């Protein structure tokens with residue numbers, strides 16, 4: 001039956017395989033200890049909600065490859081069995097289970113350490129992220145209601161747009177349920193950071209993987225504020241170049257939406273970004289020191305209640321929300337300009353959650 005619990009199709013096969021002489025590509029316990037610095041790698045359950053979607057599928061694949069994950073729970077309202085069966089055949093540590101209907105959402109969530117949410121509709125050309133609000137706000141609200149019930153202590157990585165509103169919606173749902181922990185709710189803005197790094201490296205001639213650029217604010221248009229004055233390695237790009245890089249970073253999502261011409265928005269780069277951020281959360285939970293990523297979180301860095309900036313991750317989620325550091329005149333101006341839009345999106349989310 002479609003709605004029945006989809007135990008990973010290859011479980012029996014996998015058990016047989018792991019007890020056979022088949023060489024495993026999964027890292028040995030020794031490698032794990034070496035790589036992650038702790039005595040043993042703890043059991044960690046990660047749930048992906050919206051796992052059969054454009055982001056969900058490659059993200060599920062990447063989480064299956066992550067040696068920090070021991071259980072991978074894949075939930076979607078459509079198409080989960082195929083994705084779960086497919087991903088489950090990869091011979092890595094995580095045991096995969098698929099859940100294909102709302103009645104199974106509780107099982108999907110129970111015991112989760114990290115819940116990643118890429119469920120919801122993506123943009124088409126001509127739309128803003130806020131145009132997704134009417135559909136995605138309800139989806140996020142119902143998923144977060146279930147999280148409050150079945151895994152109230154999980155870290156939540158919100159990908160569904162508009163992130164500037166869906167994170168405040170999640171916070172309100174958790175507050176209503178009495179489970180809100182501001183240290184555990186994250187809007188995923190990692191893709192903005194990847195774009196800023198890539199575009200900057202292209203212009204400055206630095207190695208993309210060795211380039212760093214903090215991105216602060218929010219996750220839509222001008223609310224995305226890359227701080228190229230803090231980029232490393234430093235360069236002496238012209239003001240015009242910095243303005244063009246800023247605009248390209250802010251419009252990065254739209255660039256992909258237009259290139260896909262009606263077939264959705266960023267999925268592959270977003271899956272990579274989501275996997276990087278979830279990995280950082282897992283490392284933080286496992287006590288790996290100095291894990292810092294930008295994320296949209298409850299914040300007192302500005303007068304806005306939620307704001308993206310660098311965040312130090314630890315055993316309880318957010319360990320410290322870091323300040324903005326020194327800003328250029330152009331960035332200070334960008335910061336002031338983004339505040340009204342970001343405030344309005346936050347308030348829209350809060351209002352929706354309180355009234356529905």
Ligand SMILES: NC(=O)C1=CN([C@@H]2O[C@H](COP(=O)(O)OP(=O)(O)OC[C@H]3O[C@@H](n4cnc5c(N)ncnc54)[C@H](O)[C@@H]3O)[C@@H](O)[C@H]2O)C=CC1
Nearest residue numbers: 050052053054055076077118119120121122159160161270
């Ligand atoms: N934070 C970010 O940087 C980014 C966010 N996004 C956002 O991520 C979201 C997903 O994008 P795509 O994967 O491309 O969309 P998609 O349409 O390909 O996949 C969405 C999936 O969510 C599922 N879904 C819908 N309602 C659900 C529910 N109630 N419970 C569980 N699953 C449900 C659908 O069945 C579908 O499989 C969109 O809102 C998009 O705007 C996209 C790119 C970057």
Ligand SMILES: O=C([O-])CC(=O)C(=O)O
Nearest residue numbers: 123191252253254265266
């Ligand atoms: O632009 C979109 O709609 C999807 C998104 O958030 C991104 O790619 O940054």
